[in-house]
């Protein structure tokens with residue numbers, strides 16, 4: 455099938471590579487000329503495991519190409535995917551300017567029947583707006599071509615995006631057109647050969663499904679973070695509690711690890727947008743407001759612990775003279791994405807408290823430099839930043855932090871203090887090794903005292 459994908463970002467580029475991988479002819483369109491020039495030369499603008507190899511292979515075999523020429527791409531394709539950003543507007547609602555901008559481009563360029571697929575995360579009712587925008591442009595041109603707008607929200611996870619796309623848990627298709635549903639099925643068939651995982655529904659329900667999924671996951675995270683904070687105060691161990699509740703098949707084990715709060719390009723903005731959508735219908739989504747509030751507070755927990763541990767309470771900048779080494783900056787492992795990463799809030803707070811901050815991340819240093827500039831010290835060695843530091847704070851659970859050389863850490867730190875925002879280590883083992891180890895919600899059995 456001939457398809458074009460608007461937006462060569464985390465979603466669009468992955469979708470483009472995966473559709474090309476299954477034999478389609480794919481044109482990826484972006485307005486960012488530098489990005490497209492780079493892609494033409496094989497430079498992948500983001501880090502996503504397996505993506506580079508797949509892009510290069512399909513590019514060299516002629517199935518995947520990159521352009522800024524939207525007109526040519528639209529005219530050459532039967533299906534146009536919209537995978538551009540939907541950032542939060544000032545009031546928290548999803549800003550549809552990029553999505554509707556693409557819709558207008560399609561209306562201006564199309565010369566025959568087209569299927570337009572919304573892959574961006576968009577509020578309920580957006581497909582109608584896309585349809586209206588295209589229709590408006592067609593009317594201005596005085597032409598009347600048939601087209602169909604489909605909702606196909608994307609559920610991939612950064613860091614595992616290729617796998618998620620190639621082996622999806624489900625593909626949600628929102629359409630009221632049987633012929634279009636069949637065509638979408640044809641396009642997605644190669645990704646579900648063992649079992650059909652396509653769920654076809656009406657467009658509004660498909661749009662809502664994406665928000666409901668992200669809101670549910672964000673709720674689980676905030677819930678578990680509060681359970682962890684309570685465990686800490688009650689002398690319970692959240693790791694044991696997680697096992698205890700996860701074993702219930704109605705609950706399950708996923709998304710029950712406490713941490714420094716959710717971040718990334720999706721959960722924060724999608725939670726905000728759903729709250730805003732509810733407000734527009736005069737509905738107060740109390741639960742989600744609390745989820746968001748809890749998350750904002752959770753981003754402060756690591757810095758609070760560091761200040762309690764190392765700070766001089768009377769000073770305005772209680773961490774003056776202290777050096778804090780941070781492991782992990784990306785909002786989760788296996789990505790370089792720092793959008794709304796808890797690390798940003800944590801590090802800003804440490805800087806405001808007077809600390810010197812040194813950071814390591816396997817992939818996100820370049821992104822971090824855009825955020826912090828010269829205000830912090832960067833290293834591509836996870837151990838080099840420890841020399842003479844007062845504490846190590848673990849923010850992102852990259853694999854390389856799971857089994858580190860503890861002797862080396864202890865030898866390098868000024869005082870062997872680790873504040874672990876991801877609960878990577880066994881508290882008893884750390885205590886036995888002489889560390890002052892402060893995880894989240896694991897004070898059961900007197901392992902760490904609560905202050």
Ligand SMILES: NC(=O)c1ccc[n+]([C@@H]2O[C@H](COP(=O)([O-])OP(=O)(O)OC[C@H]3O[C@@H](n4cnc5c(N)ncnc54)[C@H](O)[C@@H]3O)[C@@H](O)[C@H]2O)c1
Nearest residue numbers: 461463464465483484485486537538539540552574575608
């Ligand atoms: N990142 C994720 O993990 C993820 C997962 C599921 C869904 N989503 C959703 O998918 C959408 C895209 O997210 P992303 O993370 O890929 O965004 P992104 O910011 O990485 O990429 C968006 C791209 O769209 C381009 N763009 C903007 N206007 C354009 C236009 N008129 N024509 C062509 N290109 C244009 C931008 O230059 C940019 O390269 C969002 O709605 C997001 O919520 C993201």
